[in-house]
Amino acid sequence: MATPPVGALLFDVFGTVVDWRGSVIRAGESLSERTGRSVDWPAFADRWRLEGYLAPIGRIVRGAEPWRDVDALLDAQFDLQAAEAGLLDVASAELAPLRRIWHHLDPWPDAVGGIRRLRTAYVVAPLSNGGFAMLTTMAKRADLGWDCIISTELFRAYKPDPAAYRGGAALVGLPPEQVMLVAAHPGDLRAAQRAGLRAAYVPRPLEWGPSAPAPEDPDPSFDVVAEDFDALGAVLGC
Amino acid sequence: MATPPVGALLFDVFGTVVDWRGSVIRAGESLSERTGRSVDWPAFADRWRLEGYLAPIGRIVRGAEPWRDVDALLDAQFDLQAAEAGLLDVASAELAPLRRIWHHLDPWPDAVGGIRRLRTAYVVAPLSNGGFAMLTTMAKRADLGWDCIISTELFRAYKPDPAAYRGGAALVGLPPEQVMLVAAHPGDLRAAQRAGLRAAYVPRPLEWGPSAPAPEDPDPSFDVVAEDFDALGAVLGC
Numbered sequence: 001m002a003t004p005p006v007g008a009l010l011f012d013v014f015g016t017v018v019d020w021r022g023s024v025i026r027a028g029e030s031l032s033e034r035t036g037r038s039v040d041w042p043a044f045a046d047r048w049r050l051e052g053y054l055a056p057i058g059r060i061v062r063g064a065e066p067w068r069d070v071d072a073l074l075d076a077q078f079d080l081q082a083a084e085a086g087l088l089d090v091a092s093a094e095l096a097p098l099r100r101i102w103h104h105l106d107p108w109p110d111a112v113g114g115i116r117r118l119r120t121a122y123v124v125a126p127l128s129n130g131g132f133a134m135l136t137t138m139a140k141r142a143d144l145g146w147d148c149i150i151s152t153e154l155f156r157a158y159k160p161d162p163a164a165y166r167g168g169a170a171l172v173g174l175p176p177e178q179v180m181l182v183a184a185h186p187g188d189l190r191a192a193q194r195a196g197l198r199a200a201y202v203p204r205p206l207e208w209g210p211s212a213p214a215p216e217d218p219d220p221s222f223d224v225v226a227e228d229f230d231a232l233g234a235v236l237g238c
Numbered sequence: 239m240a241t242p243p244v245g246a247l248l249f250d251v252f253g254t255v256v257d258w259r260g261s262v263i264r265a266g267e268s269l270s271e272r273t274g275r276s277v278d279w280p281a282f283a284d285r286w287r288l289e290g291y292l293a294p295i296g297r298i299v300r301g302a303e304p305w306r307d308v309d310a311l312l313d314a315q316f317d318l319q320a321a322e323a324g325l326l327d328v329a330s331a332e333l334a335p336l337r338r339i340w341h342h343l344d345p346w347p348d349a350v351g352g353i354r355r356l357r358t359a360y361v362v363a364p365l366s367n368g369g370f371a372m373l374t375t376m377a378k379r380a381d382l383g384w385d386c387i388i389s390t391e392l393f394r395a396y397k398p399d400p401a402a403y404r405g406g407a408a409l410v411g412l413p414p415e416q417v418m419l420v421a422a423h424p425g426d427l428r429a430a431q432r433a434g435l436r437a438a439y440v441p442r443p444l445e446w447g448p449s450a451p452a453p454e455d456p457d458p459s460f461d462v463v464a465e466d467f468d469a470l471g472a473v474l475g476c
Contacts, residue, residue, distance in 0.1 A: 123374060133411030136361060136386040148374040149386035173371030 006198060006236075008172040009118055010127035010150065012159075012183035013135065014053075015207040017115075017126070017144065018105035021045045022206075027101040031087075035094060039085045042209060052077025057129055057158045067156045070131045074102055102130065103137040107144065108204065114229020115145050121238035125150045127168040127181065129158045148172070160191030169197060180223065182232065186216045193221060200224040200232060244436060244474075246410040247356055248365035248388065250397075250421035251373065252287075253445040255353075255364070255382065256343035259283045260444075265339040269325075273332060277323045280447060290315025295367055295396045305394045308369045312340055340368065341375040345382065346442065352467020353383050359476035363388045365406040365419065367396045386410070398429030407435060418461065420470065424454045431459060438462040438470060 014020045021042070028041035056073045059065040078099050082088060087095065097104075118124050125148045126135050132151040139146050148171075152158050155167040169179040176196030183189050184207060189199040199222045203215035218225045226232035252258045259280070266279035294311045297303040316337050320326060325333065335342075356362050363386045364373050370389040377384050388406050395401040407417040414434030421427050422445060427437040437460045441453035456463045464470035 119378075123378065125374075131411075132386070132409045136363075136410060140357075140361065140385045147378050147387075148370070148384075154392055171370045172374060173369075 004175075004178050006122065006180045007174050007178045008123040008125065008169075009180050009182050009200070009236075010125055010168050010172075010197075011115075012181065012185060012188050013126045013128035013130055013138075014049075014105070015204055016182065016184040016202060017111050018107050018138065018142070019206070020049060020102070020105050021209060023105040024048065024098070024101055026106075027098040031090075031094065031098050035090055037085070037087060037090065039087070044081060044085065046208065048074070048077055048081060052081075053129075061158050061161050067158075069153060070102075070129060070134065075099065103134045104141055105138055107142045108228070110228040110230050112143060112145065114233060117233040117238055118229065118236065119145055119147060121236065123147045123172050125168075125172065127159070127164070128152065129164075159188060162191065162195040165192045165195035165197050182229075184215070186219060186222075189222060190219065198223045200226065202226050202228060202232060242413075242416050244360065244418045245412050245416045246361040246363065246407075247418050247420050247438070247474075248363055248406050248410075248435075249353075250419065250423060250426050251364045251366035251368055251376075252291075252343070253442055254420065254422040254440060255349050256345050256376065256380070257444070258287060258340070258343050259447060261343040262286065262336075262339055264344075265336040269328075269332065269336050273328055275323070275325060275328065277325070282319060282323065284446065286312070286315055286319060290319075291367075299396050299399050305396075307391060308340075308367060309372065313337065341372045342379055343376055345380045346466070348466040348468050350381060350383065352471055355471040355476055356467065356474065357383055357385060359474065361385045361410050363406075363410065365397070365402070366390065367402075397426060400429065400433040403430045403433035403435050420467075422453070424457060424460075427460060428457065436461045438464065440464050440466060440470060 011017050024045035025041045028039060028044055032038060052074045060067055115124055125146050127150050128135055129152050132149060132153050135149045135151050150168050150171055152164040155163050157163040166176060169176045180198040180200050181189055181192035182200045182202060184202055184204040189201055193199050201218045201222045205215050224235050226235050249255050262283035263279045266277060266282055270276060290312045294303065298305055353362055363384050365388050366373055367390050370387060370391050373387045373389050388409055390396050390402040393401050393405040404414060407414045418436040418438050419427055419430035420438045420440060422440055422442040427439055431437050439456045439460045443453050462473050464473050
């Protein structure tokens with residue numbers, strides 16, 4: 001039986017489209033320059049991501065905690081880490097650019113051009129656990145060129161809950177098998193496949209910094225593997 | 239007390255951004271050319287809009303009918319009118335471009351450039367009773383340049399239900415008073431104002447054709463009145 005054609009590419013965002021770690025570090029270094037405070041920003045970034053985002057989302061998906069929006073999760077962790085870093089006496093206007101950095105993350109160098117290439121042949125949209133306003137602000141600032149914004153906030157179900165993938169496909173008006181998730185994380189791709197979507201793996205070896213372990217090998221079941229979004233465009237014929 | 243600044247412009251779409259009537263008529267005339275069938279397309283268009291869209295949405299907002307998506311409403315009415323017009327023996331592939339025309343409507347001549355101008359200073363998005371996939375397809379084809387797509391489908395509440403306006407403001411992350419609805423329909427604008435939003439009236443005298451009655455006068459309470467989106471950009475300082 002012929003495989004039905006893919007009509008839409010949905011993208012994981014944090015790590016896949018944008019360099020969250022480099023963006024947090026740069027915003028932290030800017031704060032240090034303005035205020036003279038010294039902080040281990042790479043460690044600050046990694047912990048914020050792990051304990052303020054990945055861990056609470058995991059608990060919500062397992063049903064151990066009620067759904068809360070991602071700004072609330074990240075803000076609570078920021079306040080904790082800012083207190084531990086001795087930043088509580090810094091004026092909130094000085095802290096704001098770092099506190100809100102998840103709305104203003106910088107894309108990987110290939111992302112803007114690659115998405116532009118892919119959008120000539122496919123509907124392109126994020127499918128991210130980031131909030132709807134967060135993803136909208138980020139896309140506008142970085143000129144990401146999405147056709148629409150899809151946040152799992154719309155389903156009150158974070159990835160890897162299958163409702164998030166199925167909800168994304170439904171919003172673009174396609175059956176799951178005509179929608180492909182593009183992600184740097186095999187776990188995200190496997191969950192998308194279990195929900196009926198196709199899978200494009202774009203490893204991002206620098207996501208966790210230059211000394212992080214190498215990305216996982218692709219599963220044999222992944223439909224496409226590409227080293228960046230331009231290569232993905234070439235593989236997908238656009 | 240100073241008025242808080244507007245951060246986002248949400249646009250009514252059918253009649254305000256796109257010329258639904260002209261688009262339906264052109265798709266109908268194309269069908270006539272291909273099949274030799276003669277139909278009063280202006281009357282077909284007006285009735286489709288009135289009985290397949292405005293009337294059932296009114297019943298849903300009043301609570302007289304359960305929510306159904308807008309494709310279901312429009313398709314049911316199309317099938318009825320196609321039968322009455324003697325088109326039932328036309329191949330469905332021939333009928334498809336007309337049946338799906340609401341996903342492919344043409345914008346008014348000023349719309350694309352005007353939205354592009356307005357997006358330099360504001361988040362711009364539709365806030366339409368059209369479906370999410372319908373609005374996404376339409377925007378991609380016409381290059382409307384939205385920052386995100388907001389369909390009242392996301393709230394299962396059609397305008398003028400206040401939940402639709404409040405939901406739109408919440409998705410862009412702003413309080414209602416920092417969001418302005420742009421619409422060609424005073425009733426839509428009044429409902430937006432009752433939900434706390436600001437109102438920009440852009441009358442579209444040709445929406446119902448060249449011999450339709452003139453648009454309503456603006457309410458004195460409307461924040462802005464402009465003759466098209468370029469003029470709106472000038473009034474809003476961008």
